[in-house]
Amino acid sequence: MKSDSILIVGSGALATLFAARLASAGISVTMLGTWVDGLAALGNQGAKIDGDGRTFQVHATSIPAECKYAPFALVLVKAWQTRHAARQLAECLPEDGVALTLQNGLGNDAILADSLGVRRVARGVTTLGATLLAPGLVLLGGQGPVSLESHPRLTPLAEMLQRAGFEINVLEDVQSLVWGKLVVSSAINPLTALLRVKNGGILEHPSARTLMGELARETAEVAESLGVRLPFLDAGRAAEDVAQRTAENQSSMLQDVLREAPTEIDAINGAVAGLAEERHIQVPVNRTVWHLVNALSVGGKIKI
Numbered sequence: 001m002k003s004d005s006i007l008i009v010g011s012g013a014l015a016t017l018f019a020a021r022l023a024s025a026g027i028s029v030t031m032l033g034t035w036v037d038g039l040a041a042l043g044n045q046g047a048k049i050d051g052d053g054r055t056f057q058v059h060a061t062s063i064p065a066e067c068k069y070a071p072f073a074l075v076l077v078k079a080w081q082t083r084h085a086a087r088q089l090a091e092c093l094p095e096d097g098v099a100l101t102l103q104n105g106l107g108n109d110a111i112l113a114d115s116l117g118v119r120r121v122a123r124g125v126t127t128l129g130a131t132l133l134a135p136g137l138v139l140l141g142g143q144g145p146v147s148l149e150s151h152p153r154l155t156p157l158a159e160m161l162q163r164a165g166f167e168i169n170v171l172e173d174v175q176s177l178v179w180g181k182l183v184v185s186s187a188i189n190p191l192t193a194l195l196r197v198k199n200g201g202i203l204e205h206p207s208a209r210t211l212m213g214e215l216a217r218e219t220a221e222v223a224e225s226l227g228v229r230l231p232f233l234d235a236g237r238a239a240e241d242v243a244q245r246t247a248e249n250q251s252s253m254l255q256d257v258l259r260e261a262p263t264e265i266d267a268i269n270g271a272v273a274g275l276a277e278e279r280h281i282q283v284p285v286n287r288t289v290w291h292l293v294n295a296l297s298v299g300g301k302i303k304i
Contacts, residue, residue: 004028006160007070007092009085011038011060013130013255014102015076016138020047021164023056031060032067032088033077041135050139064091072157073099075112078256079267082108086115093120098153102126102146104185104252105267106178106275122151125177129249141249143167149174179223180231180238186269187216187239189253190289193263193296196254200247203240211285212239218283219272225279257296265293 004027008015011033019042023029029047033039043060061067073093077085082103089099093116100122101108112121129141145167148158154170162168171177191202191212202208213236220235232238256263269290276283 004160005030005070005072006157007032007067007073008076009033009073009089009099010076010078010081011035011042011135012076012078013132013138013252014126014128015074016042016047016132016136017049017128017130017140018074018076018164019058020049020052020056020138021166022160023047023058024054025160025164027160027164029056029058030067030070031058032062032064032092033060034062034081034084035135036062038135041137045136048137050133050137064088067092069094071097072160073097074157075099075101075103075108077103078262079103079105079108079264080262082111086112090115095120096153098122098151098157100124100148100154100157103267104181104264106182106271107267119153122149122154123174123178124148125174125181127181129246131250131255142246145169147171147174147177176229176231179219179228182268182272183216183219183223183230183235184239184242186219186272186286187212187235188243189251190215190265190269190293192251193253193257193265193293194289196257198247198254199243199249199251202243203247209240211289212236212243214285215239215269215289218276218281218286222272222276222279222281222283225281226275253293257293262297263293265290269293 008019008031019029039060046055046057102124109123126146127144131139133139147169150172158168202212216235216239253263269286273287
């Protein structure tokens with residue numbers, strides 16, 4: 001593949017959004033995934049952003065051999081798919097390549113590094129929102145920056161993302177932002193999934209709003225126990241601010257529940273509960289919503 005090309009691992013909402021924007025900037029985009037309908041739509045009809053009116057051609061495949069020598073990979077699969085994605089990337093990412101994860105939750109970078117090595121993995125954080133309206137068609141749910149950790153091999157990828165219109169920040173350490181996003185995700189996502197409301201719906205119900213604050217504060221306590229300095233002082237207020245700004249958004253976890261797909265609850269609230277147990281911290285609300293969201297799924301199907 002030529003240097004101004006990129007491999008996107010995934011075919012969901014954010015993957016489609018990034019593919020469309022990158023392709024619009026003249027960058028060659030290959031999408032590697034497992035979702036048959038999504039890959040078929042992307043390969044036959046291209047990637048589309050609702051309201052844009054344009055179609056952007058991408059190469060979509062489920063075969064890692066067709067992605068060999070891609071210098072950069074953008075990992076945008078669900079957290080529970082990361083291990084499979086890592087095995088696929090081990091087949092096609094060159095030795096001097098780098099995989100950037102912008103995924104939700106904790107532990108994705110470690111899983112990728114197990115297969116690719118630490119030098120070929122970079123972390124990033126984005127607050128972009130997107131809703132998949134149909135295979136290959138995405139609705140932008142809100143603008144936000146893409147923050148990347150400093151990495152010796154990442155500069156060309158950062159430049160491609162800037163060409164595609166993304167606001168890029170390069171930081172020495174993204175740990176604070178990773179945990180800041182986790183605090184907000186752990187507070188908003190499970191409640192929207194359990195109540196089946198948009199983000200703003202949490203603010204309309206006093207009990208849900210209280211739970212959101214408790215979830216945020218518990219996650220913040222775990223972060224602080226690990227020595228992480230969060231990008232805000234008041235975790236509960238931060239979660240409320242995001243819920244207000246993204247009031248009309250459907251969280252990714254709600255989208256998963258509505259389409260009867262597995263959720264990322266284990267990598268979000270489950271990860272918080274696991275770390276809390278290791279550090280002897282009580283996080284009863286995180287632990288409860290973790291089990292409740294998992295209880296929605298029976299035999300691979302979401303049951304409500």
